[in-house]
Amino acid sequence: MTQATSTNKIVILGNESVTLPKGYKAGGMHCGIKKKRLDLGYIVSEVPAAVAGVYTTNIFQAAPLIVTQESIAKENKIQAILVNSGNANACTGEQGLLDAAEMQKKFADELGVQQHLVAVTSTGVIGELLPMDCINTGINQILQSEYEQEENFKQAILTTDTCIKQIGVQLTIDGKTISIGGAAKGSGMIHPNMATMLGFVTTDANIAQEDLLAALKDVTNQTFNMITVDGDTSTNDMVLVMANGLAGNEQLTKDHPDWDCFVDGLEIVCKELAKKIARDGEGATKLVEIQVSGAFSTDAAKTVGKSIISSNLVKTAIYGTDPNWGRIVTAAGYSGVPIEPNLLEVSIGQYKVFEKGLPCPIVEEEVKSYLEQENVVIYVNLNQGDYSATAWGCDLTYDYVKINASYRT
Amino acid sequence: MTQATSTNKIVILGNESVTLPKGYKAGGMHCGIKKKRLDLGYIVSEVPAAVAGVYTTNIFQAAPLIVTQESIAKENKIQAILVNSGNANACTGEQGLLDAAEMQKKFADELGVQQHLVAVTSTGVIGELLPMDCINTGINQILQSEYEQEENFKQAILTTDTCIKQIGVQLTIDGKTISIGGAAKGSGMIHPNMATMLGFVTTDANIAQEDLLAALKDVTNQTFNMITVDGDTSTNDMVLVMANGLAGNEQLTKDHPDWDCFVDGLEIVCKELAKKIARDGEGATKLVEIQVSGAFSTDAAKTVGKSIISSNLVKTAIYGTDPNWGRIVTAAGYSGVPIEPNLLEVSIGQYKVFEKGLPCPIVEEEVKSYLEQENVVIYVNLNQGDYSATAWGCDLTYDYVKINASYRT
Structure with a gap:
């Protein structure tokens, strides 16, 4: 599968991930x-890598x-990332900070690198201290x-x-193949401004750290x-990107003719994850x-998109394969963006359901059958300008309630 | 049941409602x-009443x-309110406006009052035209x-x-008994800045309209x-308050010594509904x-309260009687209010669950048993100042998903 861009x-x-880059x-x-299940993982680069993070x-x-x-x-710069799951080391006070630092130091020692070159992160239950005995024993063996x-x-x-999340891309810059690979985890408490969402992206591009950070943001x-x-x-x-430069390209900066191509590659990886x-x-x-x-x-496009995808009523309607355009329109209407009711157009898949302030005639069974698919796209045209944005989410189901009425985050 | 106030x-x-006032x-x-089920209702005052509305x-x-x-x-001023349920007359364009006006005029004619003295409101399915034949026939007979x-x-x-919502209060001003009565409906699409929430409050107080509106807001x-x-x-x-003055008190304004007492009465009615x-x-x-x-x-207190009560994760935990303080703390933390993690104290009922950045030791079964009650109170002290606020909501259950995966709003 290839995607043409302006320059490259x-x-x-689809089956590659963080070890695709050199x-x-x-x-x-x-x-x-x-x-x-597995609960301790690492990524290690042969050499220190420029790093950019969002939190x-x-x-x-x-x-x-x-x-x-x-x-x-x-x-x-960092050279390694150590992650544990099962315990978030959040709301754990001073001891939590000491534990995170201990984990970091111990893994740095195993690798023979400086402590600050190891990033540590945790996901799982909040408010319980890390079981440092397990973690320390693990670090002793994990390499x-x-x-x-x-x-x-x-x-x-x-x-x-319920499944792993991975993606890889390759592009050519300065005659060199640049690879970008990613892995991530979800799956509740997800409404990032940065959810318990962890994303790890690696690349072998040689790239200026400040520009990498700007691109990541x-x-x-x-x-x-x-x-x-x-x-x-x-x-x-947390999302971390490591760039170790081993592809051997000239250092990428914003001024490089192929900068946009790299950013496109990074965007594909992040979007897929x-x-x-x-x-x-x-x-x-x-x-x-x-x-x-x-x-x-x-910003207006993003706000409307997030308002709709965040609506419990829209999410339950989609779960119920109910072409309930009224809830979509309502969520757009309370987003805070001054949309113009008579200009708004809404389509569910290829079916236009609302325009000029009124519902459109639809064959209910056709739209219902579209909503039975695993991927549902809702198009909202505000007809007020030229800007656009896409938001992603999921339906709200019995199982969401089941999982969260019993799982201790 | 009586409640002492500064002045009265x-x-x-508990069993009274909109016809308690004279x-x-x-x-x-x-x-x-x-x-x-019943789908057309009215309130009529003997005389035109000062009116205040929020929308x-x-x-x-x-x-x-x-x-x-x-x-x-x-x-x-209005003298009557006509409400239908089953159809919201929303997203119905020009015809919807004509229908609302027709409903208004027809009921005004039945009452023998001017058209603008009738308030009309609708709740139910969005995007379908009102069945005016049913409504007109209903208006012919409803009196x-x-x-x-x-x-x-x-x-x-x-x-x-699943049930009616009503409340009445009485207080004495200028030696006259003043009554305030209310009725309301919920129950989904509820996150008012004004939900499909309708509230109707009547009083026989004689009160200046502009002050009534200020009090209602x-x-x-x-x-x-x-x-x-x-x-x-x-x-x-929509919430409407009618005040017809038949209690015979001197006109209430903000300067009246018993103003606060009236506002307290109005607040009790609105809070209970x-x-x-x-x-x-x-x-x-x-x-x-x-x-x-x-x-x-x-505002900070309100924002934190609404952030917690709006969290699907908090709501499912409460449904599951899970003393999951971590989700409460998390929701406070993303509210946008600059709270101080180490100052925050959280209690579930009488059980303190979080302070000084750390969870408190609790007997899990005790807190779980508290959460099994029908009324759950969570106390959050930010320890940053002297302001407070209360937010109300409910748990998120299988039945919410069931109702909304199939009900067409």
Whole structure:
């Protein structure tokens, strides 16, 4: 599968992930935090890599986020990422910070690198101290070759996710093949401004750190920050991109003729991971995409899209395959954006359901049958301008209630 | 049951409603919009009454809201309210406006009053034209004595509500007994800034219209606007207060020594209706109250309260009787209010679950057993100032999903 861009071709590789780029290895194991499933994973680069990160806007930032941000601030480089699942190390006070730092130091020692070159992150239950005995024993063993498998890493970062999320792309810059690979986990508390969403992206591009960070922020705003599962923004959200330069290209900056191509590649990776998180939202049966066009600004388009995809009434209607355009229109109407009721057009798939302030005649069974698909697209044209945005989410189901009435986050 | 205030005593009458004040009658009937249940109701005052209204902030205002607001603007008085359920007359374009006006005129003619003295409102399915034949036939008959029962009115305004919502209070001003009575309907699309929430309050107080409106806005912000069922703000929300002056008191204004007592009475009525709407939210099994204190402003307290009560994760945890303080803390943390993590204290009922950035030791079974009650109170102290606010909502259950995956709003 290839996607043409202005300057280049980007090859999308659905079965690749964080070890697609040169110089990365990844692994994972069961260290004992969870009952059975893998719960400790790593990515390691052969050489220190430029790093860019975006973090939750929740005031309660989990301990590992604090530790990682402080470490990255030192020289904007890391060489490794260590992740545990099953315990978020959030709301754990001073001891939580000490534990995150201990985890970081111990893994740095195993690797023989400086402590601040290791990023640590955690996802799972809030408010319980990390079981440091399990984690320390795990760190002692995890670099053994039996655990070194990209698949293990992708498994080890999951919580209530039902599947791994991965994607890879390749493009050519300065005659060199540049690879970008990603892995992520969802699946509840997802309404990022940065959810318990973790995203890890690796590339072998040689790229200026400040430009990488600018690109990540930009891309995150179009991708990870445009998904919602339940409107809850977690304490642990984090997306990290590592760029180790081993592709051997001239350093990429904003002024490089192929800059946009790289950013497009990064965006494809982040968007694919974001959509997979939305599709695998707790209890979800469908991926729902809201494409808003004709807005007077990008922010207005985003706000309308997020308002619709966040509506419990829209989400339950889609679960029930009910072509309930009234709830879509209502959610657009309370978004806070001054839309013009008589200009608004709404389509469910190819079926126009609302325009000029009135519902359109539809064959209910046709639209219902469209809604039975796993991927539902709703088009909203505000007819007020030239800006657009897309938001992704999922339906709201019995299983969402079941999972969350019993699972202790 | 009585409640002492600074100036007076307010007697609360749980079984009274809109005909408690002097000079009001109410009724309702089945006119054929719904299959069987009552669907057309009225309140009529013997004399024109000062009126104050608050309306949905949704950009898509339903036709009857537009017609009613225009009519009220003429002289800030009405003598009657006509309500239908089963059809919201929203997203119905020009014809919808004509239908709302026709309904208004026809009822005014039956009563022998000017058209603009009738407020009309509708609740139910969006985007279908009103069945004017049923409504017109209904209006022809509804003033017959067989339909004149307050109980009928309270029934006729319901949609997916499982019960009527009513309350009355009495207080004494200038030696005269003043009564205030109210009735309301919920129960989905409830996140007022004005939900499909309709509230009707009557009083026999003689009161200046502009002061009545100021009091209603103030009280609504503390009551109806502090409840949520699903975060969706409907196209049809409206609260109307009629004051016909038949109690014979000197005209109440802000300067009257008993002004605060009247406002307290109005607040009790609105708060009780609001709480009943929250408790009867679609599929709800519990009323959840979030009491926020220690905020640096009232707005901050409200924002934190609404953020917590709007969280699907908090709502499902309460349904599952799971003392999941982590979700409460998380929702406070993403509210946008700059709270201080180490100052925050959270209690579930009498059980303190979080302080100084850390969970408190609890006997899980005790808190679980508290959460099994029908009324759950969560206390959140921000310890940053002296302001407080209360928000109300309900749990999120299988039945919410069931109702909304199949019901066409």
